[in-house]
Each structure stands twice: as structure tokens, then as C-alpha cells.
Amino acid sequence: MARCPAKIRQLEHDLPAVPSLERGRGLGGRVGDACRDHGRHRTLQHRQHHPSRPCLGSGRKRGTCRRALGRSRGGFTSKLHCLADARGRPVAFHLTGGEAADCTAYDTLIRLPDRAPAALLADKGYDTNAIRADLASRSIQAVIPARSNRRERIEHDRQLYRQRNGIERMFGKLKINRAVATRYDQTPSSFLGMVHLAAIRLWIKFVHAA
Template identity: 80%
Template sequence: RGAHRRALGRSRGGFTSKLHCLADARGRPVAFHLTVGEAADCKAYDTLIALPERAPKALLADKGYDADAIRTDLAHRNIQAVIPGRSNRRIKIEHDRALYRERNHIERFFGRLKINRAIATRYDQLAESFLSMVHIAAARYWLKFVHAA
């Protein structure tokens, strides 16, 4: 009854949601996708990979996106997969560690995003209103780069 409109899911900490972000090489957000808290990270891959106009050269993601289907899809698209393998993987897959360090840009962006208290604690009940708050905060973040140019 309305749980799909809220994008809230039950987890160990209570009701939560996950915010997935597609960003450029400098860590500037391009697109967002909101999922319920108990959903796997790799479920957001199809939505996010279809969004950019230009295909990226590499996809930097954490272990939550380590799936054979994702790696196969990236190979078909000629995109380098910079995803560390999960610890329970039978065949270890190497990744470019130097390039993976660049993923800290997106982590720092999420830190800046959570400066806004309404986003950090998720005051908004509906997914649409929460995502609109995220978009406003992202626009404020983008203004720094536009002003510098």
C-alpha cells in the first residue's frame, strides 16, 4: 500500500533506502536512482548504464556491482570494468587498482551531499520528494564548477 512510492525497505537498521549515483570522471553527479534498502546494488546497474549520452571508457564501482552479467554487458559495450571481486568469488578477478582509487571522488560527493540534514536523515517520506531534494543539493554542488569556469 504505497511502499513502492516511498522506496523504503526493511533492513537491520530499520527502514532504509539506497541512493545510486552515476558520476563523471571528476565526481560530479549525472544521474540518480533510488532503490529500497534490502535490494542488491547490482539491480540499479541497468537503469544507470542506459542514461549517459556518451559511453564511458571505464566503470568504477564497488563490490556490490561484482556480477558476471554486469561484467559481460560491459565487455559487449567496450567499457572497462574496474570492479573489485567479492571475497567469496572462486576465480579471482584483477582490476586496475590505480584507476579504482579515483572512485573516492564519488564517495566525497556523497559526503558533501549528506551535509544537508534532510538528505542524511531522509525527512521526506515519498521517493519523489526525497529525490527532488537530492537534485537540488546536486545542482548546488554543480554551481561550484560552473562558477569556476
């Protein structure tokens, strides 16, 4: 009696032991079609019977470009560009991949401040003719040292350029926060949110001092 409970249930309720999947269309079609597409494109209803693909079924892989990640000499990381004032307080941020050059963030950062600065202090990464011409059109003094491979020598205010270490100290204060020093966030919006919170902590000290 214990070895054939399915047969007893079939006789008692007058029901078949196991209903046919092919007749019930339990898999959306013939059973043999679940493993073969007969040379046709696989449709979305067969999504669960094949290896993993993007959730939208578009066949396109999600790359790292949308996460602002890239390969640089320091490894696989992202680069945070910042514009600070004369007192070393962050004013604007721009996030790119680690392989992006510094000068690529100039067009974005120069438009963000409400007031145009009197001078722009930047390193040799911003030494391009286009940036110097744009600063001249905005009546902003370019305090940028010339690159070693530049043919024509361009002088800059060395005394004023010494204040550029203020932004380096500002980055050191931001990196006290572990979430900023080591990026764990997958999306750039969440990472920039942590950067803005760290920047608020710096600004609060000046607000209370005022």
C-alpha cells in the same frame, strides 16, 4: 416555562419537535442497517459508519514499496544509487528500498549518461557476470574488485580504482543537506527533488569555475 421550550415551539409553529430520521432517510436507509450488513459486502455509502479504510474503498493497504523504503541492516531506510563522473560530480540517481542490492540499479544507471564512459569504477557489490558481460559489450573497462567467494580470480586496475573514493566524497557533500541525510519526505519524487537541488549546488561551483 424554561424547562419545556421544545413543546412551546411545537405549539407555536405547529411543527414536530424532532423529525424522524427513519422517515427522512437521513442516514441513507434504515437505521438498523447502518450497523449491520446482513452478511453482504459493505458498500461505499456506509463508509462513514465503519472503521477507517483506504480512501478509494478498495480494501488494499498502501505499503512502503511505493515510497522506496525497506528494511536493511542499517534500519528502515531507502538507498540512493548514484553515477558520477571522474571529477566526482553526480550524473544520475536511482532510488530503491534499503534492502535492494547495489547491482539491481546497474541497468537503470548505465543507460542514463549521454556518453559511455571509458571505465566504470564500482565496489564489490557490482561484481556479477552479467554486469561484466554488459560492460564488455559496451567497450567499457570494468574496474571492479572480485568478491572473496568468486572461484576464478579477476584482476582489476588497482591504481585506477583509487579514484573511486570521489563518489564517496560526493555523497558526503550531499549529506550536508539535512533533507538528504535524513529522509523526511514521504514520496520518492519529493525526496529525489531535494537530492537534485543538492546536486545542483555541487554543479554550480564547477560552472562558475569554468
